[in-house]
Amino acid sequence: MATATNPAPQINIGIDEGTRAEIAAGVSRVLADSYSLYLKTHNFHWNVTGPMFNSLHMMFEEQYTELATAVDEIAERIRALGERAPGSYSEYQKLTAIPEETGSPEATEMIRQLVSDHETVARTAREVFALADEADDEPTADLLTQRMQLHEKTAWMLRSMLA
Template sequence: MEINIGINQADRKEIADGLSRLLADSYTVYLKTHNFHWNVTGPMFNTLHTMFEGQYTELAMAVDEIAERIRALGEPAPGSYAQFAELTVISEETGTPKAEEMIRQLVEGQEAIARTARSVFPAAEKAGDEPTADLLTQRIQLHEKNAWMLRSMLA
């Protein structure tokens, strides 16, 4: 059945492609944050363990919301490690860095997600896609705050 939500197919595809990159970045940071939650050690253990849990829990909900928006636009949502690896700008971590390096990597990841979300705005605005613009605004605000909170631990 044709989709008739007031956004043409080409614009829906362009927006969904941007959201797919956002989904891949978000999932990669989710996985990295969960890894760091499990493996953090040192004098900031309790603080970081708790902070990382809050952040990966929020990201788990966010990836579902992003994927559902892609589906509402009529496009398939990427859902495999291979697809995410192809779409993301964030490097995965296969080792167990020290706590300070974990924080630094997560700051970079949070900032990258904010930049990716911001890059989708022009297509959403051009198409009058207010739900996507709202989603992007919320993601940017949250990731900029998370980056600030993490960055403050490095000062």
């Protein structure tokens, strides 16, 4: 444990402190978007109705379960970069680009919103990827690449349901 007489060791992973903080701030936006999408997807899982109920209920469960795992990995990357991971609704609200849904839209509107939201997370990850790539931060770049791939694929699958 770090104390006044025994400070925590400095982070020396080949990325300077300022760049690490900038990358972590970007990854915090990805975390906020991902957590907000998790919450919305879980809400839709609970409240979906109509003829597509069973398939959407199960699909939304798969999606929010994946997001629950992802937010942990994203937060742990922020910590590995030496920064505090945001972890409150108020922090996420300030950082996210995902609009909140407090009502119970019909199933096709839920799908439309989730398409847009998955695309939003992919765009946020893509913006932060540029910072990580420039800093040769391969672990963050890899995490962001995986997130972009997942969100783009999920958006495509959901979009296909609207065709």
